Amino acid sequence: MKSIHIFSIFVVVVLAQLFVPAQMILDQENTIARGTAYKFRTQPVDPSDPFKGKYIYLNYDISFAATNDTTWVTNAPIYITFKTDSLGFAMVKDVSKDDPKAGDYLKTKVTWYNRFDNSVGFSFPFNEFYMNETKAYDAELAHAQAQRDSLPNNTYALVYVLKGKAVLDNVFINDIPIADYVEKE
Template sequence: MKKAHIWLPVVLVAQLLILGAIVGKRERIMANGDVVYLKTMPVDPRDIFRGDYVVLDYELVYQARGLMQESKLSAEKVYLKLSTNQRDVANLVTVDHTAPKAGLFVRGFAPSIDYNNLPELRLGIEKYFVEQGAGKELEDIRGEAQSWQTPLEMRVALGNDGTPVIIGHRFSPIRTRTRFADLEDTLPQRDRSPQHLEFSIENNSLATLSVFDNKTHCGFTLVHAETLRPVSLNRDCSEAALERTELSAGATYQVTIDLSQPQWQVKGQSDPLSLAGVDGAWQGFRLLYRDQSGADDGEQIISARFFRRGGID
């Protein structure tokens, strides 16, 4: 008993020192770290024991998982090299098991690798705690499936070793809506695959937004929902001319995609398939628009995830 009494204060002091070191590191990063914005695709759980929070899915993590699977990158720690655009939004450049010698990067953790499935990847900033009741307000602005959605952009400070710390948030100046034109919002999901996907982009800022597209919608690409990798097989847009549409504040650009057309076919077990014929639980998709203005720091706009039977997340 006497030995236990002797060691108990030592253990408590050690725990306090460790906690103090962690808090001190976070404070140093918040004060001195490079600041970027990470675009998210959040969901809305609630932890009744820890207060309100929003769970964050980062857009660049989706891309990194696809690159890791493609290159068979296996490492417990991975480093995502970043570039930023004129709004300080971070874009993924590369993923590696070693930290870049220069430039911006964020450290992630990949605890297990199974190349039959997508790699796990976490940045350690997937929960954003807010004041009681504020989480619901954030999610109301973020939106729901088949309604207008405004992505959160998390303000993140990066330490010298790539450790990220959330220091705030803002909303994207662009909001979107994804729905199937074949289905009415008030009807339950039907046992058939709708053909026509509507994707709307609204300029939610005061600045003018330019959208580049044409009649065959070569400004857009069909991508895998979990990796954002292109999946369309018959896209022939290499020499297609794109027309510029200027969106003033509050203006909307809407495309209606006929998913039965050959240009939207995806890989099947033997032959190319239209989305109506695709099977498999992983087969969720998104529509991606990438800025075609010619600027190196252009952003991309991603639709909500949708499935072959008309479901939309």
């Protein structure tokens, strides 16, 4: 009788360990399948973390927005709605403390508030793009070179946004995925 209880607990633990990662994967796949794709201008650097591996850390041109609300607090939730500019890149449409419930929005946290120019800063949760370890350094160099290129807007991250969540799909240089661009060079 005791072994049946132990076996039952074992089965529940195994199912939980399978369910949690499966749910995380399904959430990301749903965001990619049903979300809106936005291009975010990037400025990466190439850090290395012994526990995470090689990745490109991405900085974005969008990091703050003007606001009429003067009560923003660091680390408070912020909802950002997006639109695209004439070149197809993401722009902040509005920021709010309240869940917009509709449209393309992302929930993140306030990083700072500047009361002198009424702007609120935020960071995106999709700032790390993981790559094959052998390509990450070359990708950083290629991106730095592309930033110096005379062509504007040639480096960006493709991010899918759906109901407060976002998934970083890929990073592009001259409309070519960065891993393919590095192999081509």
